Amino acid sequence: MAILVKPDTKVLVQGITGSFGGRHTQLSLEYGSQIVAGVTPGKAGQRFEDQVPIFDSVQEAVKESGATASAIFVPPPFAADAILEAVDAGLELVVAITEGIPVRDMIEVKAALKGSATRLVGPNCPGIVTPGTGENSHGGCRIGISPGYIHKAGDIGVVSRSGTLTYEAVWQLTCNGLGQSTCVGIGGDPVPGSTHLDIIKLFNDDPDTRGIIMIGEIGGSAEEEAAAWIKENCKKPVAGFIAGTTAPPGRRMGHAGAIISGGKGTAEAKIEAMEDAGISVAETPSQMAEALIKIL
Amino acid sequence: MNLHEYQAKQLLAQYGVEVPGGQPCTTADEARSIAEKLFTEGHEMVVMKIQIHSGGRGKGVFKDGFKGGVHLCKTADDVHQKAMAMLGNTIVTKQTGEAGRQVNTLLVASAEKIVSEFYLAVLLDRDTSQPLIMVSSEGGVDIEEVAETNPEAIVKLQVDPLLGLQPYQARNLAKALGLTGKLIHSGAKLILGVYKTWWECDASMVEINPLCVVENPDGSQKIAAVDAKISVDGNALYRHKDIAEMRDLNEEAELEVEASKFDLNYIKLDGNVACLVNGAGLAMATMDAIKHYGGDPANFLDVGGGATKEQVSAAFQIILKDPNVKAILVNIFGGIMNCNTIAEGVVAAAEETHLSLPLVVRLEGNNVEAGRKTLAESGIALITADSMADAAKKVVSEAAA
Numbered sequence: 083m084a085i086l087v088k089p090d091t092k093v094l095v096q097g098i099t100g101s102f103g104g105r106h107t108q109l110s111l112e113y114g115s116q117i118v119a120g121v122t123p124g125k126a127g128q129r130f131e132d133q134v135p136i137f138d139s140v141q142e143a144v145k146e147s148g149a150t151a152s153a154i155f156v157p158p159p160f161a162a163d164a165i166l167e168a169v170d171a172g173l174e175l176v177v178a179i180t181e182g183i184p185v186r187d188m189i190e191v192k193a194a195l196k197g198s199a200t201r202l203v204g205p206n207c208p209g210i211v212t213p214g215t216g217e218n219s220h221g222g223c224r225i226g227i228s229p230g231y232i233h234k235a236g237d238i239g240v241v242s243r244s245g246t247l248t249y250e251a252v253w254q255l256t257c258n259g260l261g262q263s264t265c266v267g268i269g270g271d272p273v274p275g276s277t278h279l280d281i282i283k284l285f286n287d288d289p290d291t292r293g294i295i296m297i298g299e300i301g302g303s304a305e306e307e308a309a310a311w312i313k314e315n316c317k318k319p320v321a322g323f324i325a326g327t328t329a330p331p332g333r334r335m336g337h338a339g340a341i342i343s344g345g346k347g348t349a350e351a352k353i354e355a356m357e358d359a360g361i362s363v364a365e366t367p368s369q370m371a372e373a374l375i376k377i378l
Numbered sequence: 379m380n381l382h383e384y385q386a387k388q389l390l391a392q393y394g395v396e397v398p399g400g401q402p403c404t405t406a407d408e409a410r411s412i413a414e415k416l417f418t419e420g421h422e423m424v425v426m427k428i429q430i431h432s433g434g435r436g437k438g439v440f441k442d443g444f445k446g447g448v449h450l451c452k453t454a455d456d457v458h459q460k461a462m463a464m465l466g467n468t469i470v471t472k473q474t475g476e477a478g479r480q481v482n483t484l485l486v487a488s489a490e491k492i493v494s495e496f497y498l499a500v501l502l503d504r505d506t507s508q509p510l511i512m513v514s515s516e517g518g519v520d521i522e523e524v525a526e527t528n529p530e531a532i533v534k535l536q537v538d539p540l541l542g543l544q545p546y547q548a549r550n551l552a553k554a555l556g557l558t559g560k561l562i563h564s565g566a567k568l569i570l571g572v573y574k575t576w577w578e579c580d581a582s583m584v585e586i587n588p589l590c591v592v593e594n595p596d597g598s599q600k601i602a603a604v605d606a607k608i609s610v611d612g613n614a615l616y617r618h619k620d621i622a623e624m625r626d627l628n629e630e631a632e633l634e635v636e637a638s639k640f641d642l643n644y645i646k647l648d649g650n651v652a653c654l655v656n657g658a659g660l661a662m663a664t665m666d667a668i669k670h671y672g673g674d675p676a677n678f679l680d681v682g683g684g685a686t687k688e689q690v691s692a693a694f695q696i697i698l699k700d701p702n703v704k705a706i707l708v709n710i711f712g713g714i715m716n717c718n719t720i721a722e723g724v725v726a727a728a729e730e731t732h733l734s735l736p737l738v739v740r741l742e743g744n745n746v747e748a749g750r751k752t753l754a755e756s757g758i759a760l761i762t763a764d765s766m767a768d769a770a771k772k773v774v775s776e777a778a779a
Contacts, residue, residue: 109714158613184614185502186580189539192507227683229713229744244659245683246711250766253711253742270658273507299659302504325662328647328669329678336643336658336680338613339504344522349666366670367663368767 084212084264085239085284085291086175086201087151087223091212094119094149094173096140096156096164098130103155106179106227107134110153113230114214114221119147140171151175153209153225161205162187169200177225178204178275185338188273195275202275206337208245208267219261226267228252236261238374239285241278242297243270243337247325247367251295254371263291270299270337278308286316293319293378295370296361300326301340301347306355313359321362321374324352379610382429384485385624386608389579395571396564396602398592400487402429409461412486413454420595423489424451426460428469428481431629438471440464441478447471450489457486482628493599495588496555497521497532498569500576509537511573513551517588543573557601561591564601572603579621580614583607633696640692642681649674650704651777652697654690656681656715664709667766673774676703684715690723691730698731705736705777707769710743717741717749725756736761736776740769 087093093110097103098120107130110117119137120130126138137143140152152168154161154176161180168176183205195202203210209226213219213233224230232249234256242248248267255262266281268274278296285291294316298305305324312320327349329335331342342348356363364373381389384402391397399419401412413424428435428447435447444463451457461484470478495517503510514532516524524531533554537543545566552565568589576584585607592602615622627635637644643658647665651673655661658680665675677697681689697703710720724739740763741749753760761776763769 106714159616182613184580184617185582185611186577186614189502189507189509193539227714232713232743242659244657244662246655246657246713247659247663249711249713249743250660250663272502272504297659299662304504307505323663325659325666327666328675329662329665330647333645333678335645335662335678338611340658340662344525366667366767366770367660368667368765 085288086210086264086266087212087225089212089214089222090116091151091223092116092118092147092149093151093153093223093225094121094140094143094147096121096152096154096168098122098134098136098155099125100155100157104130106155109230110224113224114216115224118149119143140167140173144171144173149173151225152177154178154180156180158182158184162191165191165202166194169195169198173200176200176202176275177207177209178202179207179209179226181206183271185273188271192273192275203266204269204275206271207269208248210264210266212264213262228265228267232256233265234261236263237290237292238262239288239291239294240265241281241285241294242267243299243339244297244325247297250367251297251370258371258375260371260375263288270339272302272339277304279304279311282308282312282316286318291318293321293374295374296320296322297370298322298324298352299337299340300324300329300335300342300349303347305352309355309359309361312361319362319374319377321364321370321377322356323364323367323370323373324349324356325367379612379615379625380431380629381608381610381624382431382483382626383427383606384429384483386606387603389608389621390572390575390603390606393571393575393578395568395575396600397606398487398490398602398604400485402483402485404465404483406458406461406465409484409486410454410458413451413457416486416488417454421488422452424457425449425487425489426451426457427485427487428464429483429485430469430479430481432471432473432479434471434473438469441468441470447481480628490590490592490602490604492604493591493593495590497524498572498586498589499583500573500581501583503536506536509539509573509576511535511537511543511551511569513555515555517590521587537573542577543570545570561599561601568601568603579608579618580611582609582611633699637696640689642679642689642693642696644696645678646700647675647677648702649676650702651707651773652676652700652703652705653707653709654679654681654693654697655709656683656685656711660709660711664707664766664770667770668707668774671770671774673770673777676700685720685723687719687723687726690720691727694727694731703735705738705773707773708737708739709766709769710741712741712743712746712749714744717743717746718752721749721752725752725758728758733758736773738763738769738773738776740764740766
């Protein structure tokens with residue numbers, strides 16, 4: 083069941099002693115996720131909340147805890163280094179939550195990742211949730227900053243660039259009785275570790291995912307690329323939504339990647355490509371779940 | 379963050395890129411003395427260019443009827459006179475909108491004898507996450523137009539970011555522009571310098587348009603960046619103190635500068651339905667929903683994932699400074715954020731600002747019951763909504779009323 087992470091996936095947190103990282107590690111522990119180690123250089127031997135052992139390096143943390151995934155909460159100037167350290171330690175999955183990493187750093191990271199077995203999700207993303215089967219989806223794997231309780235275990239995959247818009251979609255699904263296999267926030271930066279297409283391929287191959295919601299926004303051409311692949315290869319019903327129909331060209335709408343430049347990356351072009359691929363596109367953000375239910 | 383042409387040229391010159399000699403100035407007297415110096419050096423003509431963040435400067439018209447933001451002058455007196463006409467005056471170009479932009483700075487530079495014009499840009503190729511260099515033998519014109527009408531004129535090169543641009547690649551680009559002989563070397567040197575500027579300054583884009591072959595007084599030729607545009611990655615400014623100081627707040631909308639002080643992401647738009655939302659994607663989607671139901675958003679406003687009561691209050695103050703606003707929509711999906719905190723912020727802000735405009739609130743998520751109770755018991759006249767669609771419909775009808 084699920085993609086990328088399962089309820090029993092062992093997760094370490096880089097930047098666990100920062101206020102942001104600490105707060106969300108606490109929430110993940112309360113959600114029942116397996117947070118097995120933290121990394122803050124210079125703080126080895128301490129424990130987070132008397133519970134999670136802290137190490138100086140990712141390598142040591144992996145060796146002692148058996149973690150296979152990392153959540154990165156370190157501040158932007160040190161985030162690229164943290165990602166590379168996690169990759170070097172051989173983690174299967176690295177999820178970079180940090181917002182505001184310079185693009186040049188991510189260009190280097192992405193180039194360094196070529197040929198590596200590690201999958202990077204993010205940066206500037208809400209993270210990944212594979213809901214658990216307990217009350218309010220307790221017992222799932224929560225990496226990042228999403229609210230756990232809005233989820234419900236099930237068979238719909240969600241992939242999105244935006245945080246709160248993902249929560250909106252997940253909540254609509256949950257309210258309609260549709261649970262999720264895994265929800266993946268790929269982030270709003272111009273150089274993402276994983277694209278919509280990368281995640282959709284995983285959902286397509288996941289026997290426990292029945293349908294997919296893909297949420298995009300203006301900027302770049304990742305949604306068009308995903309749509310073209312879906313048209314030819316996807317075996318599962320896909321619904322979608324694109325934010326930014328009203329965004330003026332040349333203005334960056336919050337996310338570093340959300341900008342229409344040189345006539346490229348418009349919502350119209352993305353919606354057209356998605357409809358052409360047979361994706362059920364929601365007219366308003368209130369109808370994301372509805373758009374999927376129509377074609378299930 | 380966008381830079382002025384003169385700032386872009388200062389950076390480029392630091393990386394060995396040939397730019398026409400010149401200086402920025404803020405008074406007509408300074409303009410005269412820069413021009414006099416250039417004339418003494420043997421230049422026959424100088425060019426004066428207004429320094430604003432807008433294209434179409436040459437064809438712009440000042441509010442008092444004075445035409446053009448770019449002028450060629452042969453005498454220092456003429457430079458003085460034109461500087462008097464432009465400095466402090468407001469110009470309208472195809473990109474400034476009707477309000478126009480006040481001119482505070484001029485660039486006075488040597489006017490080069492242009493033999494041929496090209497285009498050169500370095501930017502991020504989002505499809506491959508690699509640097510992309512674009513050159514075109516058609517310079518001095520709108521590159522998007524060239525891309526449509528004559529795409530073969532544009533040559534693109536992906537650069538391996540870990541290796542950087544290699545000299546042979548730069549020579550090939552120079553050749554692709556049609557340069558020959560010694561100009562291949564000076565062209566390659568310039569292209570390498572532009573790439574280095576892009577990389578080391580954390581630029582989002584460096585655009586040289588036109589890039590020119592110019593004739594020296596002795597008849598020999600060289601290649602120079604006659605106009606230059608640079609925008610820099612705002613997230614990287616922490617490691618470029620010198621570039622951060624180049625920020626010109628006069629070029630940014632007053633309300634947007636005010637919002638940035640509170641870590642709010644605000645962009646003013648032309649409509650009359652204001653919105654306050656948490657999260658950039660949801661904020662865009664909220665604007666779309668307003669438009670879908672026939673309204674017109676007055677702004678994009680993302681209060682972020684962990685908004686405080688103070689931020690919500692500041693957000694209201696900023697929204698209310700826009701005189702076009704007829705109704706306000708608050709749309710919050712409190713994932714981790716406590717809905718009650720937002721509700722308290724909304725109540726406090728409405729009271730502080732003596733809010734008289736219709737206010738539609740849609741709250742969902744963490745501790746939503748307490749939030750709804752706070753709103754209901756506040757005594758503030760507000761309209762609640764169950765979903766984004768419901769909220770958008772209601773706020774649009776209020777704005778139209």
